[in-house]
Amino acid sequence: MAKFTEEDSALLDELGIEVEIAKAGSRTPREERIIAGFEEVQRFVEEHGQAPRHGEGLDIFERLYAVRLDRMRDLDECRALLEGLDHQGLLAGHGLGSAAAEDDLDDDALLAALGVEEEQADISELRHVRSSAEKRAAEEIANRERCEDFDQFKPLFEKTKKELEQGVRVSRVIRKDAGFLKTDIRAGEFFILGGQTLYIAEVGDPIKAPNGETDARLRVIYSNGTESNILLRSLQRAIYKDETSRRISEPTAGPLFSDQAEETDLASGTVYVLRSKSDHPTVSANRTILHKIGVTGGKIQRRIANAKLDATFLMADVEIVATYELFNISRIKLENLIHRIFEPARLDIEIKDRFGHPIVPREWFLVPLFAIDEAVQKIKDGKISGFRYDPHTAAFIQVSEQKT
Known part of the structure; x- marks a missing residue:
């Protein structure tokens, strides 16, 4: 760094300019991580025009950023460190009860959101926050x-x-x-x-x-x-x-339902279709079209081993009438999708469990097997969003053909 001569200093004095020597500052690695984590939240605000929010229907990353911001608002150490950088006013106010709002996030997800090392008791110890070198490498993206x-x-x-x-x-x-x-x-x-x-x-x-x-x-x-x-x-x-x-993935990438997986496919589970052996009058009258549709990541035989003791299975033994192996897909999302498709044909029945408590099973549908096969094929082909199931005709109707 160049030094000022006496002549330089005299000239600056005449111009009324004061020279302040910058002090070399240093931050601890923890402070650097907290600042970097706050900058990620600021970057989110710049891109979306608002602070990250809590809410089950929102993007998971927005919810995680909201958790991080709440923690920073609540910790005095973070507020003192970040106030000078908070040009967007994000630290104003207090945490919004994120612990209650995000109960559906597991511990690992919350820790990842906060960047907290599992062995650290101090919640202000952040991890998974990009280093200066990583941030420079990502500048092109920004x-x-x-x-x-x-x-x-x-x-x-x-x-x-x-x-x-x-x-x-x-x-x-x-x-x-x-x-x-x-x-x-x-x-x-x-x-x-x-x-x-x-x-x-x-x-x-x-x-x-x-x-x-x-x-x-x-x-x-x-x-x-x-x-x-x-x-x-x-x-x-x-x-x-x-x-x-x-x-x-692409809608047609890899087999969604298949008996055989390719080398690169990741197994996800099995869609199973069951038929009840119950002697309940409603079941007996509709046995050929009454099916339970579910998804499991384990063996079906183990899943149904104690069916006659489980109200979910109508307190009776069941038989397996169809299975579909699935790959590279979320079991929960798929099961929810299938149940939404056949919602108009859901069985409305109340069964008492072995303790006499009333139970309303939610996975039984008055749907013929051929309609389930067709639904599986349409999901596989990526065409299911254009159809709805009509329980009166046991057929799929294109949405564009519905009367307004």
Whole structure:
């Protein structure tokens, strides 16, 4: 650093300028992590125009950021450290009861949101927050601009979100040990990075990078209406560094229901269809079309071993009439999807359990087996969202054909 001469100092005095020597400051690693975590919340606010909120129907990453912000608001140490950086006024007020609002998040999810090391008792000890080097590597991702033709892409994001909810698409964690390559990033694909969905709109012509490797310029569209033109290798690096990054599958990627799995498929469970042997009058009168539809990650035989003691199985033995192996899909989402499809045909019956308590089973439907087969096929083909089930005709009707 250059030193001022006496002449320089005299000139500055005449101009009325005071020279303040900056003091070299240092922060502890913990303080650096707290600041970096707060900057991530600030980045979310800049991208979405609002502070992260709690709520079951909101994006999981927004809810996790909301938990982190509440903790920072509640801790005096964090407030004292961050007040000078809080140009958005995020620290105003107090925590909003996130512990109660986020009871549905398990401990690991909450710890990941806060970046808390499991062996640390101090909740202000944050982890999973990017280092300065990682933040510099991600600057290209952050340099975005408004997407002028976002209206063309918005329906794609909405359709993909709906297909994820229905189980037609799945999001898969990107495993570093599996070897995620630049060639795995192709035009038309969706990824989740930093809690935000992105779409690869264009992949430019190959170019030679300074290190001799091949690279390409991408046009990436983000779900918040922004876009960036970044290098393929930069996106690959950012995806690797984000431990929560995920790839969103194509609707027809891999067998959804199959008797055989391919080498790269991850087993998820089994859809089972059961028929009751109960002598209940309602069951007896509808036995051929009354089916229980469920999804399990274990063996079906073990699941039904004590059926006659379980009101869920109508307090009677059952027989297996159909099974479908499923791969690369959320069991819970799939089961919810199937139950929503056949909701109009759900059986309304009350059964008393072995203690005499009334139980209303929720997984029995008055649906013929061929209709279940058709529903499975439409889910597999990604077409189920365009149909509804009509219990009167036992058929699927296109939504566009419904009378208004």
